[in-house]
Amino acid sequence: MPELPEVxxxxxxxxxxxxxxxxxxxxLQEPEIVKHPDPEAFLVGLRGKRIESVDRQAKYLLFxxxxxxxxxxxxxxxxxxLYLPEDANWLxxxxxxxxxxxxxxLRMRDFVGYAKTLxxxxxxxxxxxxxxxxxxxxxxxxxxxxxxxxxxNGRKGMIKPLxxxxxxxxxxxxxxxxxALFLSGIHPGRKVTSLSDDELHRLYESIVQVLHDGIEHxxxxxxxxxxxxxxxxxxxxxxHLRVFRRQGEPCPSCEGVVEQIVVSGRQTFxxxxxxx
DNA sequence: ACGTTGACCTGTGTGC
DNA sequence: TGCACACAGGTCAACG
Numbered sequence: 001m002p003e004l005p006e007v008x009x010x011x012x013x014x015x016x017x018x019x020x021x022x023x024x025x026x027x028l029q030e031p032e033i034v035k036h037p038d039p040e041a042f043l044v045g046l047r048g049k050r051i052e053s054v055d056r057q058a059k060y061l062l063f064x065x066x067x068x069x070x071x072x073x074x075x076x077x078x079x080x081x082l083y084l085p086e087d088a089n090w091l092x093x094x095x096x097x098x099x100x101x102x103x104x105x106l107r108m109r110d111f112v113g114y115a116k117t118l119x120x121x122x123x124x125x126x127x128x129x130x131x132x133x134x135x136x137x138x139x140x141x142x143x144x145x146x147x148x149x150x151x152x153n154g155r156k157g158m159i160k161p162l163x164x165x166x167x168x169x170x171x172x173x174x175x176x177x178x179x180a181l182f183l184s185g186i187h188p189g190r191k192v193t194s195l196s197d198d199e200l201h202r203l204y205e206s207i208v209q210v211l212h213d214g215i216e217h218x219x220x221x222x223x224x225x226x227x228x229x230x231x232x233x234x235x236x237x238x239x240h241l242r243v244f245r246r247q248g249e250p251c252p253s254c255e256g257v258v259e260q261i262v263v264s265g266r267q268t269f270x271x272x273x274x275x276x
Numbered sequence: 277a278c279g280t281t282g283a284c285c286t287g288t289g290t291g292c
Numbered sequence: 293t294g295c296a297c298a299c300a301g302g303t304c305a306a307c308g
Contacts, residue, residue, distance in 0.1 A: 113285040
């Protein structure tokens with residue numbers, strides 16, 4: 001599920017709703033989702049801690065706790081993080097329930113089985129998760145064209161898999177990469193070495209634009225429609241997608257038809273007329 | 277080191 | 293209708 005705009009939407013709402021709250025109780029319905037430390041230590045480590053802030057890096061949600069530890073959540077393909085009154089109905093596929101001191105709960109759900117959570121010390125964010133290796137945040141003020149070009153400098157592969165590589169740029173996934181490549185008129189299979197400075201600049205602008213559009217529309221609930229914000233509401237950016245999952249439909253900007261191909265093992269959507 | 281590929285897991289949509 | 297079978301927004305390990 002969630003790429004940068006979806007995780008950022010979740011983060012912003014959590015920042016408003018749960019900062020300053022204390023974790024009153026934790027129920028681990030599926031211990032397998034805890035990757036570090038062991039499930040028992042995870043439960044003990046969360047209980048009684050206050051949430052100081054909610055951060056995001058790439059697609060990781062980071063809850064900074066009062067004892068200096070960070071509760072990390074990655075929703076992977078189809079995870080949800082819901083914020084509900086504690087007497088709200090039980091929901092299937094709930095893997096972790098965190099009760100707060102205000103009568104609300106955070107409930108982590110997952111429909112595929114990839115979602116994961118960790119509890120880490122400051123130094124473990126680098127050593128266990130390797131967050132230090134992640135590329136720059138494309139919606140941060142420091143993400144200039146120069147930074148973008150520098151990240152791709154010396155790379156030899158195709159542009160799409162490079163943009164999906166979180167160590168080059170953090171936060172892009174299959175949807176927003178296809179949308180950004182369409183907006184910039186670049187074929188996903190192009191070698192990055194073949195891109196002109198002008199094309200790179202268009203791509204840079206397009207990436208920033210599609211991510212901001214996605215956030216403005218509170219994320220994309222496409223594919224299986226499982227992405228939800230913390231209140232259980234869908235995003236609306238699927239209504240604004242130009243090529244993703246629109247194979248067979250008319251291209252929004254020419255007379256062509258949107259095509260579906262496979263690039264680097266990923267489903268890829270493009271207009272063969274506009275994208276070269 | 278880097279680029280590419282497949283595995284991971286499970287519910288759902290598709291097509292026979 | 294029923295059933296088998298790809299397939300999914302991500303990441304990681306393994307390979308060349």
